[in-house]
Amino acid sequence: MPQLEQVEFFISQLFWLGVFFVILFTVLTYITLPKIRAFLNQRDDFVKSHISKQDELIKKAESIIENYEAKLTEAKNQASQIINDAKDKALKESEDLIKATEEKIQHEIKQTEERVAKEKDTAISELNDQLKDSATNFLSKVTNIEKGNINL
Amino acid sequence: MAKGESPLKQFEIQPIVDINFLGFDISFTNSALWMTITTAFILIFFTVPFLKAKKTNSISDLYPTRMQVAAELGFNFINSLLADTVGKEGKKYFPLVFTLFMFILFGNLFGMIPYSFTFTSHIIVTLALAMGVFIFVTVLGFVKHGVKFFSFFVIPGLPVYMLPLLIPIEIISYLSRPISLSVRLFANMLAGHTLLKVFAGFVSALGFFGILPLVFIIALTGLEILIAFLQAYVFAILTCLYINDALHLH
Numbered sequence: 001m002p003q004l005e006q007v008e009f010f011i012s013q014l015f016w017l018g019v020f021f022v023i024l025f026t027v028l029t030y031i032t033l034p035k036i037r038a039f040l041n042q043r044d045d046f047v048k049s050h051i052s053k054q055d056e057l058i059k060k061a062e063s064i065i066e067n068y069e070a071k072l073t074e075a076k077n078q079a080s081q082i083i084n085d086a087k088d089k090a091l092k093e094s095e096d097l098i099k100a101t102e103e104k105i106q107h108e109i110k111q112t113e114e115r116v117a118k119e120k121d122t123a124i125s126e127l128n129d130q131l132k133d134s135a136t137n138f139l140s141k142v143t144n145i146e147k148g149n150i151n152l
Numbered sequence: 153m154a155k156g157e158s159p160l161k162q163f164e165i166q167p168i169v170d171i172n173f174l175g176f177d178i179s180f181t182n183s184a185l186w187m188t189i190t191t192a193f194i195l196i197f198f199t200v201p202f203l204k205a206k207k208t209n210s211i212s213d214l215y216p217t218r219m220q221v222a223a224e225l226g227f228n229f230i231n232s233l234l235a236d237t238v239g240k241e242g243k244k245y246f247p248l249v250f251t252l253f254m255f256i257l258f259g260n261l262f263g264m265i266p267y268s269f270t271f272t273s274h275i276i277v278t279l280a281l282a283m284g285v286f287i288f289v290t291v292l293g294f295v296k297h298g299v300k301f302f303s304f305f306v307i308p309g310l311p312v313y314m315l316p317l318l319i320p321i322e323i324i325s326y327l328s329r330p331i332s333l334s335v336r337l338f339a340n341m342l343a344g345h346t347l348l349k350v351f352a353g354f355v356s357a358l359g360f361f362g363i364l365p366l367v368f369i370i371a372l373t374g375l376e377i378l379i380a381f382l383q384a385y386v387f388a389i390l391t392c393l394y395i396n397d398a399l400h401l402h
Contacts, residue, residue, distance in 0.1 A: 002163040003275050003342070009165040009183075010276050011176050016184035017277050020191045021284075024255055027195055029247040035202040036227050043214050 159349035163273055163342070182269040183277070190258045190271075198223045198254075226254065230388065237392035238399065245395050248288070252281065253388035260341065260380030264373065272383075273341035275334065282334035285391050293398035304401045333390055340383050344376045 167179035201219035216224060230250045234242035256272055263270025271277050293301040305322040306315065351369045355362040 001160055001342075002165060003273070003338070006165050008177060009167075009179070009181060012167075012171075012178045012181055013165070013183050013271070013274060013276050014280055015176070015178040016180070016187055017271075017280055020184075020187040021251065021255060021281075024191045024194060025247060025251045028198070028251050028254075032195065032199045032202070033227070033247055033250065036198065036223060039202055039216075039220070040224065040227070043216075046211070046214050 159346050159353065162269075162345060162349060165274075183271045183274065186259070186262055186269045186271050190255060190262055193262070194254045194258055198226070226250075233389060234392055237389065238396045241399055242392065242395065245392075249388050249391055249395075252285070252391055253384050256281070256337065256387050257381060257384035260384055261377065263341065263345070264377055264380060270341050270345060272337055273345060275338045278334035278338040279330065281387075282330040282337075285333065285394060286330035289391075289394040289398045292395065293401075296399060297401065301398075301401070304397065308402060329390075329394065333387065337383050337387055340379055344372075344379055348372055348376065 165181045165183055167181050168185060169180040171178050171180060197219075201217060201223050227250075230246065230253055234246055234249055238245070259272045260270065262268055263272065293304065297303075305319050305326065307318060307322070310318065348369055351365045351372065354365040355369070358365065
């Protein structure tokens with residue numbers, strides 16, 4: 001077995017093993033591994049920072065949604081109030097109109113009644129006058145007859 | 153494989169450049185070559201995708217490229233492995249476990265390339281790695297706990313008369329850790345590659361019917377790739393467990 005027979009190369013093998021192992025260990029320890037670690041850390045930091053940024057953004061979005069909903073309810077309330085106001089106003093206006101119209105009608109009825117009454121009065125007084133006249137006439141005629149100088 | 157060659161020939165060390173330093177033979181061998189390739193590959197694979205990465209806040213620069221995703225996969229794999237076994241304190245030992253895992257993993261995987269060389273199939277290499285882990289963990293235990301580290305060998309809640317029996321057992325099991333750790337990796341690599349070579353020998357020996365062992369070694373190659381990964385994983389997770397033991401004792 002060459003492993004145990006070639007004793008003359010033991011020192012050579014140990015020497016070169018030592019040389020290369022030390023070279024490998026030194027370069028890996030001081031150059032390669034720190035580089036890899038720095039690279040991985042950088043990426044981890046990047047991911048972590050983005051996760052925290054994302055949390056921030058989610059919070060912001062939630063506050064925006066809250067704000068939006070609050071404004072929406074406010075706007076809805078305002079809208080229903082406006083509608084109610086408008087309804088009330090319209091109702092009042094129509095009631096006012098009806099009232100005014102009724103009053104006007106009542107007024108006109110009253111006026112008409114007054115006018116009718118007045119006309120009735122004048123008519124009656126005229127009639128009275130005429131009656132008086134005719135009565136006087138009649139009377140004078142009657143009295144004339146009694147006096148004898150009657151011409152029928 | 154040429155006729156008459158042993159299936160173990162693939163494990164032979166062949167010097168490429170003879171180097172002699174203070175009387176020690178430190179020739180650059182095929183083993184060292186594949187260590188070079190493994191080291192270079194790991195460094196390129198994990199460093200290059202992140203060279204252009206700069207500080208930025210734009211999202212398009214944060215999308216990982218394909219190569220970055222691949223590198224991240226390895227990074228996160230070892231990261232979670234350490235977090236699961238050791239916990240938060242394990243972060244300090246991340247580079248060590250990462251280096252061990254990647255070095256063994258790509259050593260094993262490059263060993264699966266035909267005509268390449270598997271340096272993890274050599275007991276001296278795996279033993280050196282395991283001893284390194286063992287010594288590191290022991291020193292770590294003493295640094296963290298001082299003399300109290302010896303209480304690691306005393307299982308809590310045990311009757312006193314059992315201690316003379318169990319303390320030696322605990323010490324032996326502790327001392328055998330580097331051996332089991334190294335032999336496990338070495339033997340798996342050795343056995344897998346030897347088996348592949350033996351069956352590859354059948355392919356040429358059986359002529360037309362060589363197609364049967366050929367199908368078998370294709371399936372076996374898949375299994376070996378799994379084992380290459382698994383053994384690197386086992387080595388890494390045991391290192392994590394040993395670190396955990398050293399930090400928390402029981």
